[in-house]
Amino acid sequence: MIEIIRIPVLSDNYIWLVHEPASQETMVVDPAVAEPVLAEAEKRGWAITQIWNTHWHPDHTGGNAAIKQATGCHITGPEAERDRIPTLDTMVKEGDTARLGEVEAEVIDVPAHTAGHIAFHMPSENVAFVGDTLFAMGCGRLFEGTAAQMYDNMRKLEALPDSTKIYCAHEYTQSNGEYALVAEPDNLALRERMADVLTLRLRGEATVPTTIKLERATNPFMRAASVEELAARRTAKDNF
Numbered sequence: 001m002i003e004i005i006r007i008p009v010l011s012d013n014y015i016w017l018v019h020e021p022a023s024q025e026t027m028v029v030d031p032a033v034a035e036p037v038l039a040e041a042e043k044r045g046w047a048i049t050q051i052w053n054t055h056w057h058p059d060h061t062g063g064n065a066a067i068k069q070a071t072g073c074h075i076t077g078p079e080a081e082r083d084r085i086p087t088l089d090t091m092v093k094e095g096d097t098a099r100l101g102e103v104e105a106e107v108i109d110v111p112a113h114t115a116g117h118i119a120f121h122m123p124s125e126n127v128a129f130v131g132d133t134l135f136a137m138g139c140g141r142l143f144e145g146t147a148a149q150m151y152d153n154m155r156k157l158e159a160l161p162d163s164t165k166i167y168c169a170h171e172y173t174q175s176n177g178e179y180a181l182v183a184e185p186d187n188l189a190l191r192e193r194m195a196d197v198l199t200l201r202l203r204g205e206a207t208v209p210t211t212i213k214l215e216r217a218t219n220p221f222m223r224a225a226s227v228e229e230l231a232a233r234r235t236a237k238d239n240f
């Protein structure tokens, strides 16, 4: 069983530090920065052996070089973004697997936020790292792709088991939920969830990870019935 530690950095980023006890490997998902990650690993006596990147944005790769320099770790990321992530050692795409010790992750292509965005699903751990593609009650902005691509991404992710824990890269839940209530004012599951989220945020607590089951019930982008509806909701959220 892997252990996953949340490291909050910048204004709303989450870096995930993942330890696999059988092999003693430790991996970092999307390090925006290096220092807090190195400090957390040091505190736990964990040696960082890998970094996995979901996409090229600096708030997901900014710590790559310094962590690699400090630890000699191996960096895996999206083949389609190899030119934009010069620190990559291994390029992967859908159909490939990444490995952390005994644990295997399937790579899923989820382009739209960026052109080569990928997600990592670990079936044996019931965990997925989705970067900026799926958020709690939200989805990533369409910087380099289309609503049709994001619609396809939602189909791929909702096909994961309901209990899959979804580790996204930002604490956007409250503002996503405020828009979600406008998109689906009659959704009772959404209203209940927002009450929980507001309580957590008032206490300064994190609302991530989420689950596929929760997103199927409350995420207006996963729940959009067509590409057109997803596109309209994405535009409305961008201007919300």
Ligand code: ZN
Pocket: 055, 057, 060, 113, 132
């Ligand atoms: Zn991003």
Ligand code: FE
Pocket: 057, 059, 060, 132, 169, 170
């Ligand atoms: Fe980001």
